[in-house]
Amino acid sequence: MLLIKNVTLVDALGERGPADVLIGEGRILSLSGGEAERILDGKGLLLAPGFLDLHAHLREPGQEVKEDLASGLLAAVRGGYTDIVSMPNTTPPVDTPEAVRALRKKAQALGLARLHPAAALTQGQEGKALTEAGLLKEAGASLLTDDGRTNEDTGVLAAGLLGAAVFGLPVAVHAEDTSLRRGGVTNDGPLADLLGLPGNPPEAEAARIARDLEVLRYAVRRSQKKPHLHIQHLSTKRGLELVREAKRAGLPVTAEATPHHLTLTEEALRSFDPLFKVAPPLRTQEDVEALIEGLLEGTLDALATDHAPHTQAEKEMDLLRAPFGIPSLEVAFPLLYTELHLKRGFPLKRLVELFTDGPRNILGLKPIHLEEGAEANLVLLDPKEGPVDPRGFASKAKFSPWAGWTLGGWPVLTLVEGRVVYQALE
Amino acid sequence: MRHLLDFQGWTRGQVESLLDTARVMAEVLERPVKRVPALRGFTVATVFFEPSTRTRLSFELAARRMSADVVSFAAQASSLQKGESYKDTLLTLEAMGIDAYVIRADAAGVPHQAARWVKGVVVNGGDGRRAHPTQALLDAYTLLEALGSLEGKKIAIVGDILHSRVARSNVELLPLLGAEVWVAGPPTLLPQRLPGARLTPHLDEALAEADAVMVLRLQKERMEAGLIHLQDYIAHYQVTERRLRKAKPHALLLHPGPMNRDVELEGTLADSERSLVNRQVHNGVAVRMAVLYHLLVGREG
Ligand SMILES: [Zn+2]
Numbered sequence: 001m002l003l004i005k006n007v008t009l010v011d012a013l014g015e016r017g018p019a020d021v022l023i024g025e026g027r028i029l030s031l032s033g034g035e036a037e038r039i040l041d042g043k044g045l046l047l048a049p050g051f052l053d054l055h056a057h058l059r060e061p062g063q064e065v066k067e068d069l070a071s072g073l074l075a076a077v078r079g080g081y082t083d084i085v086s087m088p089n090t091t092p093p094v095d096t097p098e099a100v101r102a103l104r105k106k107a108q109a110l111g112l113a114r115l116h117p118a119a120a121l122t123q124g125q126e127g128k129a130l131t132e133a134g135l136l137k138e139a140g141a142s143l144l145t146d147d148g149r150t151n152e153d154t155g156v157l158a159a160g161l162l163g164a165a166v167f168g169l170p171v172a173v174h175a176e177d178t179s180l181r182r183g184g185v186t187n188d189g190p191l192a193d194l195l196g197l198p199g200n201p202p203e204a205e206a207a208r209i210a211r212d213l214e215v216l217r218y219a220v221r222r223s224q225k226k227p228h229l230h231i232q233h234l235s236t237k238r239g240l241e242l243v244r245e246a247k248r249a250g251l252p253v254t255a256e257a258t259p260h261h262l263t264l265t266e267e268a269l270r271s272f273d274p275l276f277k278v279a280p281p282l283r284t285q286e287d288v289e290a291l292i293e294g295l296l297e298g299t300l301d302a303l304a305t306d307h308a309p310h311t312q313a314e315k316e317m318d319l320l321r322a323p324f325g326i327p328s329l330e331v332a333f334p335l336l337y338t339e340l341h342l343k344r345g346f347p348l349k350r351l352v353e354l355f356t357d358g359p360r361n362i363l364g365l366k367p368i369h370l371e372e373g374a375e376a377n378l379v380l381l382d383p384k385e386g387p388v389d390p391r392g393f394a395s396k397a398k399f400s401p402w403a404g405w406t407l408g409g410w411p412v413l414t415l416v417e418g419r420v421v422y423q424a425l426e
Numbered sequence: 427m428r429h430l431l432d433f434q435g436w437t438r439g440q441v442e443s444l445l446d447t448a449r450v451m452a453e454v455l456e457r458p459v460k461r462v463p464a465l466r467g468f469t470v471a472t473v474f475f476e477p478s479t480r481t482r483l484s485f486e487l488a489a490r491r492m493s494a495d496v497v498s499f500a501a502q503a504s505s506l507q508k509g510e511s512y513k514d515t516l517l518t519l520e521a522m523g524i525d526a527y528v529i530r531a532d533a534a535g536v537p538h539q540a541a542r543w544v545k546g547v548v549v550n551g552g553d554g555r556r557a558h559p560t561q562a563l564l565d566a567y568t569l570l571e572a573l574g575s576l577e578g579k580k581i582a583i584v585g586d587i588l589h590s591r592v593a594r595s596n597v598e599l600l601p602l603l604g605a606e607v608w609v610a611g612p613p614t615l616l617p618q619r620l621p622g623a624r625l626t627p628h629l630d631e632a633l634a635e636a637d638a639v640m641v642l643r644l645q646k647e648r649m650e651a652g653l654i655h656l657q658d659y660i661a662h663y664q665v666t667e668r669r670l671r672k673a674k675p676h677a678l679l680l681h682p683g684p685m686n687r688d689v690e691l692e693g694t695l696a697d698s699e700r701s702l703v704n705r706q707v708h709n710g711v712a713v714r715m716a717v718l719y720h721l722l723v724g725r726e727g
Contacts, residue, residue: 182651193617196534196555196594272535316511318475318533320554 002420003033004380007042009370011049012353021047021370026418028374040413040425042380049368050082050377050414051355054172054256055147055232055304056329058084058115060103062091067309067396069103072329073112075307075395077422079329080355080379080411084113085363088120089148095120095131097139104140112421116142116363121160121171125149130160137167142363145172147232148279150208152178154215161219165227170254170362172230173212175239176280180204185319187266187281195269197319200281202236209239213246216253230362231255233306235280237290244299254362256304257291259332263339264401274315274322275401278308292340295354296347302358305332309397327397331388333381335402337409380413380425429541429548430717432557433598441566441602447724448567448709448716454491455712465494468722471524472498472551473516473540476532480683480707481551485528485560488714494722497524512536513543520544526722529553534591547721555589561682562595564713566603568705569638572678577604582632582673583623584665585642585690586615592682593642597623608632612663614653629663630672638678641665641691656689666692678702 001024008017009031020033021042058072067075076084086103088094094103100117107115119141123129127149136144144164151157151173164171181204186192188199209231219227234240234255243255260278265285268276276282294300308325315322328335333355340346357367368374385408390400414422427440454462470489472482482498489496499519516527520543528549529537534556541548552558566576573579581600587593587609600607601622608624609616610632616625626632633639648654670677679691679701687693696703 190617190619193588193620194594196553196557196591198555272538313511313514316513316539318512318531318536318539318554320533 001034001036001038003036003039004042004047005033005039007045007047007380010046010348010352011369012349012357012367013369014349018043023376023378023415023418027376028370028372030372031370044383045412046381046383047370048080048352048379048381049356049370050379050416051080051333052083052085052359052363052365053081053305053307053329054085054302054359054362055258056084056086056307057089057309057325058086059090059309066311069107069115070110071394071396072307072309073107073110073115075329075393076113077414077416078394078411079331080333080381080414081113081329082377082379082414082416083116085116085118085142087147088118088145089125093120093125094118095123095125097132097135100136100139100141111419112416114416116140118143118145118147118172120144121146121151122156127151127153127156130156130163133163133169134167137169141169143170143172143230145174145232147172147174150174150176150178154211157212158215158218161215161227161229162223165219165223165225168225168364170228170230172232174232175205175208175212175234176200177204177207180207184281185277186269187283189266189284191266191269195272197269200279202238202283202287205234205236205280206238206242209242213242213251213253216246216251220251226252229253233258233261233280233304234291234294234300235261235283235287237287240290240294240299244294247299254301255299256302256359257295257300258304258306259328259335260326260401262288262291263335268401272319274317274319275326275399277319277322277324278326279324292344292346296350300354302362303332303336303354304359305329307395309395312399315399326401327393327395327399329395330393331400331402331407333411334407334409335405337381338407342408376415376418378415379411381409382412383408384410386410427721429537430559430721431537431541431548431550432559432595433562433602436602438602441599444563444716444720445567445570447719448563448713451715451719452709452712454715461491461493463493464719465489465492465722468525469495469497469523470526470528470718471519472496472528473519474498474500474530474551475512475536476530476552478530478552481530484710485551485714488711489718491711492715492719494718512539516540516544520546526718549717549721552591555591555594557595558591559595559599560710560714560717561592562599563717564706564710565596565640565680565682566599567709567713568680568702569678571705571709572702573637575604576600578606579604579637580606580608580635581638581640582636583607583609583640583642584629584632584663585611586644586648587611587620587642588615588617589645589648590642594620596640608636610663612654612659615648629669633669633672636673636677638680639665639670639673640680643682643684644686644690660689664690664692665695667695670695676700680706683707
């Protein structure tokens with residue numbers, strides 16, 4: 001039994017408290033105290049449901065030099081995540097029921113965050129032959145995606161959506177038209193031209209989203225079951241407008257945004273530092289403002305990290321050769337708590353919802369609210385400010401574009417099914 | 427200035443002082459014994475992640491003419507990818523006691539990255555599409571030599587502007603000296619905007635009343651990427667005798683080399699008396715001597 005006294009509760013329903021939260025048997029037993037072996041003073045701290053990340057690259061199998069399940073899932077719980085969707089672009093890609101089962105088994109043995117592997121939409125993520133949606137679902141796949149690859153073949157994507165719909169699996173897409181993107185490494189525009197960097201145009205995202213939405217329209221018309229298209233790491237104002245229009249028209253589409261697209265812009269590339277190289281690229285302040293608006297109004301359903309660890313040496317290459325990606329599991333919440341909530345007045349309730357019920361809803365999981373009887377998947381957050389120090393990351397990628405930033409809202413205790421899986425309290 | 431990466435933040439005074447030094451160095455190069463002790467005891471490394479024999483020789487000669495020790499490191503970026511990072515390579519050189527690094531790379535920003543990693547001074551020897559500052563300095567030097575001043579002079583840069591580090595550096599540098607810079611090229615090879623330059627897809631507009639025309643090399647890759655059609659390019663963007671009549675009567679011609687005769691430039695023009703191509707190469711050594719001298723010795727500039 002664990003008792004957290006005088007803690008402020010925050011979930012999608014809002015902020016309330018203080019409460020004395022009694023936890024035992026994997027559940028919240030009471031919000032008004034009780035007998036416990038361990039008592040924590042929660043005064044000044046926030047208790048929230050554990051976060052779910054829809055989009056993490058944990059690199060196992062095959063790229064363990066960048067990250068593995070042990071380091072990735074520890075990074076997750078340090079970031080307040082109790083549930084993680086791992087992307088299937090591993091070596092080899094996760095495209096069979098056996099691979100999904102193997103990952104889940106290994107993750108369960110680690111006893112950290114709970115893993116919900118995403119499986120590839122097409123075999124080998126090659127965009128040609130579909131994977132076995134039904135068997136993948138039975139094996140525990142949470143969604144289907146060729147993330148990182150962009151499903152060039154429209155017919156294959158349509159068939160994939162139809163097939164996944166039968167089993168209630170969302171199909172998530174990395175929306176970039178690669179022929180318009182060409183070799184782009186940064187947002188296409190005057191700054192890319194000035195810096196002499198090949199640009200990735202915002203229209204490459206919008207063009208692909210427009211196509212994908214038409215494919216969804218087709219799947220809705222053809223399918224007895226409701227298909228679900230999920231658009232990953234949306235980065236542009238125009239892309240957001242397309243999703244907004246589609247939602248208004250009643251299409252079953254959801255979308256996510258990442259911490260980096262909300263807190264950084266293309267201006268960061270003036271340093272030529274590959275730390276800021278990410279796909280889709282960092283955009284303009286206007287895009288950032290549009291994304292924040294999209295989070296508020298619900299066009300964006302969830303925050304997702306796109307945690308993408310790489311080795312230090314890879315990120316010490318030049319901008320053309322360095323790989324795309326930013327590791328962010330351990331800073332995502334403090335970053336957005338500070339930059340959106342504290343600095344811009346973004347409602348805390350909505351922010352927490354975007355880390356919890358928003359992504360849970362996309363996977364068809366029940367919402368978690370802080371009430372008696374709720375599963376004890378919880379995170380305790382400390383508003384006190386401290387610096388980002390990547391050297392202390394559990395992730396193997398010990399670098400960060402936010403290194404040295406001062407943030408509040410750090411997770412100090414994470415519980416999975418009532419078990420303490422991370423604590424940074426005295 | 428601590429490094430020479432590009433001309434962002436440079437003042438006219440700094441450029442003029444550098445070019446004054448280049449004039450002194452040019453005199454040294456006219457002497458029977460073309461060597462001064464100015465950099466004795468310093469070690470200059472040419473670090474070329476992208477091959478360029480001309481530029482490397484020009485820098486190495488510049489360093490030797492001032493009695494510096496010279497080491498050169500050449501690597502294909504592809505071999506670097508097999509584990510050793512740019513940073514490791516540079517820190518290895520650093521451990522050998524290098525004072526100045528001349529860095530050439532096919533990716534924009536490598537010299538900027540290097541400047542964060544090493545203690546020595548960094549000279550950008552050309553990075554991707556970003557900058558080729560010593561080329562722009564030798565272009566400016568050559569133009570000043572021929573025109574006396576660049577104040578109010580119109581300079582046209584013609585060709586593949588989007589992918590050209592030479593164009594970008596000249597667009598940053600020449601306006602600092604009072605020149606009006608126009609850039610012209612096909613729409614697929616033009617940037618959206620470049621501070622300091624007027625952009626046009628119409629060659630005649632750029633050439634009109636120009637005092638000098640800088641012609642850029644057209645790379646085969648642009649045709650392979652489907653960005654232009656060769657014959658169409660020749661028809662509309664080749665700088666020819668006839669087209670040059672739009673410019674001032676004795677308008678000068680520059681080209682950073684190597685040239686594709688009869689592609690970007692009518693072959694006979696390259697050898698005409700208005701061509702400054704050989705002066706450019708000649709002046710390159712003096713300008714690079716001035717750059718190394720300023721960075722290693724005359725840091726007050
Ligand atoms: Zn992606």
